[in-house]
Amino acid sequence: MTLIDVRADLKYEVRIATVFLFQIAAARTDHQQVIWEQLTMEPNLSVETYQVGLEGNQLHRILVQPCELQVSYQGNVELAPEIHRSAFVGESNASEMPAEVLTYLNPSRYCESDLLARFSFEEFGQMPRGFSRVQAICDWVSEHLDYTSGSTNSSTTAADVLLQRTGVCRDYAHLAITLCRGVGIPARYVAGYAVGLQPPDFHGFMEAFLGGQWYLFDPTKMVPVSGLVRIGVGRDAADVSFATLTGDALLIEKTVWANDSDNAGPPASAGGEPPAVSLA
Amino acid sequence: MTLIDVRADLKYEVRIATVFLFQIAAARTDHQQVIWEQLTMEPNLSVETYQVGLEGNQLHRILVQPCELQVSYQGNVELAPEIHRSAFVGESNASEMPAEVLTYLNPSRYCESDLLARFSFEEFGQMPRGFSRVQAICDWVSEHLDYTSGSTNSSTTAADVLLQRTGVCRDYAHLAITLCRGVGIPARYVAGYAVGLQPPDFHGFMEAFLGGQWYLFDPTKMVPVSGLVRIGVGRDAADVSFATLTGDALLIEKTVWANDSDNAGPPASAGGEPPAVSLA
Amino acid sequence: MTLIDVRADLKYEVRIATVFLFQIAAARTDHQQVIWEQLTMEPNLSVETYQVGLEGNQLHRILVQPCELQVSYQGNVELAPEIHRSAFVGESNASEMPAEVLTYLNPSRYCESDLLARFSFEEFGQMPRGFSRVQAICDWVSEHLDYTSGSTNSSTTAADVLLQRTGVCRDYAHLAITLCRGVGIPARYVAGYAVGLQPPDFHGFMEAFLGGQWYLFDPTKMVPVSGLVRIGVGRDAADVSFATLTGDALLIEKTVWANDSDNAGPPASAGGEPPAVSLA
């Protein structure tokens, strides 16, 4: 069990009446409990809160008149991940996957698994099935990409990244997700907070569906998966933007922060192999 | 009220053990009732049936050993569409849309609304908001594309189609959906049966969210929307393939068919303007 | 006749032995005479000078050891453009074009005229043939794009620009060239100096082949074509980079400048219509 404090502060210059849709609150799942949270707006505004889909994504919607808007989210989150020995985590067969999981095999905006299926199959198709195959995909992504801020933009896809070989966390996740789908492993994008991320920011990572449940992976290898707090999941980053705007507003400040409040440190690894961690 | 008979016959040469996921059964919604239906397999196989998501999509999953597989679906469907005067159907504001609708504003695999947003805004951004704007988008698509069998393939996207100016029903729908999202109107893909479609086949069309509900549009203008039977909805065609295979099998025959069993004919239009028809 | 002073100063931090290929010198053509020019390097290096192709492009190649490199080019150029009444400038027929012109109908890296041919034909195919059609293409580009520094990068193509509707001079030229080729008008990219360009920089514009010769167009409409000094022509920007490097060096300063040294002002327009100006 780990306790993590998270915080995001956003400041916008709102130029015309604008609808904001925020996805910055920690999700509530069986393994991730929100002990305490607070969303404050300056000026004070009425906030609608939604839960969308089956995965616990929380959205906040506000309508803002022209002003300087300050949004702060703070939370204290308890993670109680299931941790398994990765060597025992196999792949699920297409004939057994729950129907709501199947959608995560489909190609999506930034994860063109149809285009990359042959590539994926060629590189990873002959490997032993199981957790280690997803690990191999993440290793490949980590080895073949250079992490370069500013090297990609909001229209960069997994296929682009596979060719240009640079990107940021979101691109690493997109490529790994796409390669998983390419060999028949359902995979999805997770937006979240990450303890120890340098420089601090929202983080993008992924989950793969193995042995009947979703396991966490971070192809950037920048932080341990045990310090990842989930905000939302989706097919790719298109589904979990931290803010979606209808109107006209300029982001002028963003501070994001996550801290291991009880300093528990990462869970001990079982037997040398990386642990298989599930928060879903 | 209309009664429609639908039928699909598929024949596959199955080469290795293959998992099939079919989406060929008529959806059950408040306005579309399945009076009778039958799914038969030859050889006889155990079929799992799922309902996925909130929109009534029905999936059938089978595991098939090497053989020649014959799949037949027949149904009798009663459509009780809501029909409104289109002049009175306005657009919903981003501040009022139900949360589960917001996802249909996101870009998806074949509908890169992020890339086409400026184009869409430039062409349609200044038009009066409402049903007529979606109608204008469909008219534009219909006028600027040539319907050409074989001009596109399974990786063709709305951006491709906007440039090359040819496509088939699925491409028409993708482009119209993308342009709707580009001006802030949620839009989604519908796979279905269509009375009077020539040559007979599965059809692809769309729904736009207006005035608090989903309305049907067919940018190909090949058939009246009153003869459209819904199989499933999704963000784009990636979500509603009639068959998804894991394994190796070749489609060797496909016959699709829909017939207006009571010969009711299309609903009378109200006051000259096209009626606004909703089945969702 | 106009006299124009041009100047470019480039400073590089050269990290390993690097081969530079510069295209910064004014071209010598029948209508553009280089009265005086000087290329200086600091440190002093031996420079190879080439003339490539039939169009008078001049290249300078140097091999540089690690150092801080300063390159300065200055020239005084006399322009003696042919100026015709644009109303009398028709299009050439494919059956009459010189063979070396035909290559400028082919698609190229940034000008995918094959992809945009239908679009181009639809928008401009029915217009009267002649100078005015190219003018209409340039007007369309100018009206439909927003000039936004930083909105594109070195891999942005005409198709990208047509969708995203923003770009810089090079993108304006690429799109106009592509649309010309799409309706059968040979068109090519010109890199050059431009009097009055704000902010001062190298400029990218275009030439179209009409009535048996090449005429200048600047789809950005930022400067009069009478103040354009040609450095080089090519199929698109890929052929006329101001510097191509093999090695590793960082551009740390770039100052570009062009001045109408005799203050002649633009040539008088004939009869209200824009003049047809040829420097090739």
Next chain:
Amino acid sequence: MTLIDVRADLKYEVRIATVFLFQIAAARTDHQQVIWEQLTMEPNLSVETYQVGLEGNQLHRILVQPCELQVSYQGNVELAPEIHRSAFVGESNASEMPAEVLTYLNPSRYCESDLLARFSFEEFGQMPRGFSRVQAICDWVSEHLDYTSGSTNSSTTAADVLLQRTGVCRDYAHLAITLCRGVGIPARYVAGYAVGLQPPDFHGFMEAFLGGQWYLFDPTKMVPVSGLVRIGVGRDAADVSFATLTGDALLIEKTVWANDSDNAGPPASAGGEPPAVSLA
């Protein structure tokens, strides 16, 4: 020395007055002599013949009124390739390449060497420089692609092919060319006739610039390079279409054929290694 008979028969249904530009005649170079050739048209038409560029490409242009057009080209070609021991063929330095060769380092329509440079550098950047590196690139292409008729179309680029991993001869050549340029080796596309090609057709292959001259490579490995007769070279297939049409005509028959008329067989390989063959 080898004598090769080549022949191409094309039949078109010409619907409106159409300008044809054919590139089907064997090129004349220092190492490829055209002993005899004949171009016949039915109906009889006046043909213009051009030589374009420095590489000996021959074009034939005709203007045809509506009719059924039959075009036949036959030739007898003597190949006198320079054959070197590949182990002794090194790469040229950027500081020594002739200026007219440098253009073949630029990205082109189907060879986006800018996009694939990192990929190429990662895979091939650390290899020993020389003939063997180009051989390694061709081997990689041959191993990683499946030759599949109909898997690509006229807009498929090297980047597409690298992802989808299938293609035809033109795609193999485009990918190998792009990877060569990516590591700084000038490379260009060659269209030609090929002895022994199954099924018989025009062929697409490539030349790389090594040790001061152009060497032949066929990444498809379908035929020996000693049986390749050059029609034309260009940056990629966009430059050497066998027919370019302005008007409206339908190709209804195409027969292409090449035969080793003296049955000389391939030149003996020197010392086990593949010979380095140059026809340019």
